[in-house]
Amino acid sequence: MRSERSSVNTGHPRSSNFLMEHESKDLLERYGIKTAKCVFVRKEDELIRALEAIGFPAVLKVASRKIPHKSEIGGVRFVNSEKEAIDAFRELISIEFAEGVNVQPMLEKGLEFFIGTSEDPQFGSFLALGLGGFYVEALKDYSVRLIPVERRDVEEMIEELRSKEIFSYRGKKFDREAIVDLALKVSEIVERESVVEMDLNPVFIYEKGYAVADARIVIGERRNFESKIRELSFSPKRIAVIGASNNPLKVGYAVLQSLKKSKAEIYPVNPNLSEIDGIKVFKSVEDLPEVDLAIVALPAEKVVETVEKLIGKAKEALIISVGFREAEVEEGKERERRLKELSERIRIIGPNVFGFVNVLEGINASFTPEFSKLKPGKIALVSQSGGICHYALHRFSEVGFSYVIHLGNRCDVDFADVLNFLARDENTRVVAIYVEGLENGRAFFEALKKLNESGKIAVVLKAGRSEVADRASMSHTGSLAGDYRVFTSAVKQAKGIPVESPTELIDVAVLAEKLGRIRSVAVVTIQAGLGIVFADLLESNGGRLSKLSEETVEELRRILPPITHRDNPIDVSFSGLDVSKLRRILEVLRRDRNVDAVVFCYAVAPPSWVIPEEVMKTLFRDEIVVYVTNAEDFEKKKKTLNCVLFDSIERCALALARLSHGFD
Numbered sequence: 270m271r272s273e274r275s276s277v278n279t280g281h282p283r284s285s286n287f288l289m290e291h292e293s294k295d296l297l298e299r300y301g302i303k304t305a306k307c308v309f310v311r312k313e314d315e316l317i318r319a320l321e322a323i324g325f326p327a328v329l330k331v332a333s334r335k336i337p338h339k340s341e342i343g344g345v346r347f348v349n350s351e352k353e354a355i356d357a358f359r360e361l362i363s364i365e366f367a368e369g370v371n372v373q374p375m376l377e378k379g380l381e382f383f384i385g386t387s388e389d390p391q392f393g394s395f396l397a398l399g400l401g402g403f404y405v406e407a408l409k410d411y412s413v414r415l416i417p418v419e420r421r422d423v424e425e426m427i428e429e430l431r432s433k434e435i436f437s438y439r440g441k442k443f444d445r446e447a448i449v450d451l452a453l454k455v456s457e458i459v460e461r462e463s464v465v466e467m468d469l470n471p472v473f474i475y476e477k478g479y480a481v482a483d484a485r486i487v488i489g490e491r492r493n494f495e496s497k498i499r500e501l502s503f504s505p506k507r508i509a510v511i512g513a514s515n516n517p518l519k520v521g522y523a524v525l526q527s528l529k530k531s532k533a534e535i536y537p538v539n540p541n542l543s544e545i546d547g548i549k550v551f552k553s554v555e556d557l558p559e560v561d562l563a564i565v566a567l568p569a570e571k572v573v574e575t576v577e578k579l580i581g582k583a584k585e586a587l588i589i590s591v592g593f594r595e596a597e598v599e600e601g602k603e604r605e606r607r608l609k610e611l612s613e614r615i616r617i618i619g620p621n622v623f624g625f626v627n628v629l630e631g632i633n634a635s636f637t638p639e640f641s642k643l644k645p646g647k648i649a650l651v652s653q654s655g656g657i658c659h660y661a662l663h664r665f666s667e668v669g670f671s672y673v674i675h676l677g678n679r680c681d682v683d684f685a686d687v688l689n690f691l692a693r694d695e696n697t698r699v700v701a702i703y704v705e706g707l708e709n710g711r712a713f714f715e716a717l718k719k720l721n722e723s724g725k726i727a728v729v730l731k732a733g734r735s736e737v738a739d740r741a742s743m744s745h746t747g748s749l750a751g752d753y754r755v756f757t758s759a760v761k762q763a764k765g766i767p768v769e770s771p772t773e774l775i776d777v778a779v780l781a782e783k784l785g786r787i788r789s790v791a792v793v794t795i796q797a798g799l800g801i802v803f804a805d806l807l808e809s810n811g812g813r814l815s816k817l818s819e820e821t822v823e824e825l826r827r828i829l830p831p832i833t834h835r836d837n838p839i840d841v842s843f844s845g846l847d848v849s850k851l852r853r854i855l856e857v858l859r860r861d862r863n864v865d866a867v868v869f870c871y872a873v874a875p876p877s878w879v880i881p882e883e884v885m886k887t888l889f890r891d892e893i894v895v896y897v898t899n900a901e902d903f904e905k906k907k908k909t910l911n912c913v914l915f916d917s918i919e920r921c922a923l924a925l926a927r928l929s930h931g932f933d
Contacts (some may be wrong), residue, residue: 280308287402287485288488289333292331294306294484295855298350305328305376305482307371308648310364310369311369313358316372322701325349325846326348326375328347328348328375329354330345330370332370333368336364337485359644377473378441378862379475379480380475381400382398382400383397384455385398386456388465392756393710398411398412399432400430401470401472403662407758412756413754415711415755415759417457420453421450425762428451443474444479447478448479454877455467459491463488463490464487464491465490466482466487467487469481477801480887485931494710494711498689498712502584503672503674503930505562505632507561508535509536510524511564513545516546524634525771528633528634530631536560537551538553539552540553554582556823559582562583562585562634563623564586565592569592569593572590573604573611576617579615580614586616587622588621591787591925593678595621595678619676619677622678623636623658624636624637624675625672626640626643626670628672629672629696630695631672640662644669647671648671648778648779649691649698650670650778653679653684653685653703653705654675661775665779674687680712683714684712684713685710685716689724699781700720700725700726700778702729705727705732705733705808707733727760728777728779731753766781774922780893781928790864792870794839794841796871799871799895799897800870812922816837818861818863820861821861822836825839826856829841848927867893868925869893873897876882885910892915897917
């Protein structure tokens with residue numbers, strides 16, 4: 270971790286106590302961690318006595334609470350004699366801020382590894398591991414997880430390393446179990462001893478066991494992420510619209526149009542109107558009866574005063590208005606601060622949101638009437654961006670959603686609140702989540718774990734991988750994007766599925782809703798090239814082809830002639846035009862316990878290779894079909910077939926690969 274300060278966030282925290290190396294190693298030894306234990310000396314006679322006990326060759330290191338990185342200032346010397354040791358001691362003790370010198374034996378060289386811990390502003394303590402020494406900086410090949418870690422977490426971290434093959438290299442096998450044991454003990458120390466930073470680098474891994482050569486520990490006050498989960502409802506029966514309008518160009522008009530088809534009672538508020546489209550309009554908030562939800566579509570400068578008046582009138586306030594923290598002006602920040610104070614007395618969604626949609630109950634509490642056309646289903650979309658919600662609306666109108674919820678600035682209601690609500694929702698099976706930034710990553714992490722424990726699958730897209738995206742997210746919703754690697758690692762640790770684009774977000778959610786978690790895929794194609802490319806894309810992105818059972822392979826050999834490829838990926842060639850054979854092949858694969866998903870790749874080649882639509886309706890039940898044809902034909906098939914259709918090999922293979930990452 271010492272060499273990768275910028276990547277793994279190892280800046281010294283406030284109110285910390287930096288331990289010198291001998292103190293750090295004493296702490297490690299108390300927890301059963303083997304170190305190159307050192308002797309702290311201040312005088313030459315102490316040095317001689319230490320060397321008599323340790324012997325040569327030996328290592329001398331400057332010791333100081335103000336010198337965290339000894340090698341960077343020439344503070345490490347290797348000595349082979351008493352004279353060399355005395356000369357080295359005199360040079361080291363003369364270094365500015367030196368408090369003494371640590372003397373330790375020269376360790377047998379092994380595989381250089383590092384294990385370290387630090388604190389992320391959003392998630393708190395995390396553990397990192399990877400190749401140590403020079404390789405940390407050169408390869409930047411390390412993995413992270415939030416503390417505390419379990420054995421499974423550490424094993425996954427090792428598997429994520431690009432350099433993992435080095436554990437079995439040129440006939441040597443290094444002790445992976447030793448790393449797991451060490452990582453678990455480090456996690457325990459952080460929890461028990463209030464460690465805010467630890468750097469063990471290098472750790473020498475041997476064929477049996479390990480030894481910590483260098484150690485640096487900082488004790489301090491760890492970040493506290495207490496949070497209170499808010500009880501929510503997205504099924505309002507009585508809805509007020511503050512700022513309702515009869516002007517089609519106004520947001521207040523669009524909100525009323527969105528609400529018209531819902532079964533909720535609507536109470537528009539506008540001091541200058543008596544009715545809108547036949548609906549009675551109230552002159553003021555004070556005139557309103559009690560409502561479940563108040564949608565506020567007013568200029569920012571009027572919002573705080575209005576929300577104050579809604580206390581006791583409404584259970585929740587949804588604030589569409591912009592001009593708060595995201596505006597990066599002091600008055601905007603002050604407005605949001607005041608809203609946060611008011612949230613102790615009324616639930617607030619937003620500000621800076623387009624609204625939410627309860628698709629199952631037909632409640633479109635947003636300024637986009639088109640959301641009322643969404644099909645009901647078991648996928649919930651929770652987004653920090655309204656644009657991502659509208660992207661899903663236009664690109665995935667055929668997908669069935671339970672809820673679409675926009676959180677915006679999250680001055681009150683946050684991701685954890687909504688995810689806890691969805692964990693209990695019987696009508697939601699998959700939650701697709703778009704995040705730009707978090708203030709309380711731990712609450713988000715715990716909510717993801719609760720989702721997984723409730724049997725739901727979370728698919729998560731995080732913005733802010735690049736510096737430009739990080740800055741953009743700040744101006745969008747007033748939230749810094751934070752460390753992308755820590756975030757995605759936390760998602761994996763909570764058994765969520767991280768993805769990298771809005772299209773992947775919904776593609777993976779659709780497959781997760783249909784298939785659940787999968788390990789491997791069988792591929793069937795009429796054209797061999799499609800299957801080969803699909804297999805390449807699947808496995809290069811971390812997915813896996815199914816190893817077919819012997820019974821399945823034998824059955825395929827009986828069905829298909831020798832000119833075909835009768836193992837995975839399965840090329841049926843012209844035999845695929847014999848519908849009875851193709852049906853038998855699919856049935857055989859459905860029965861194979863090694864197969865979690867079946868994909869049929871088919872590029873239409875008229876007039877010879879065309880499977881009639883009526884046949885496709887009965888042929889494909891649970892399969893995923895990559896159907897490559899013209900746009901008009903594809904759109905038609907999407908509406909008439911019951912199976913999941915993809916229009917490209919790339920999208921389907923990548924989505925299935927991502928889905929397999931979440932398999933437990």
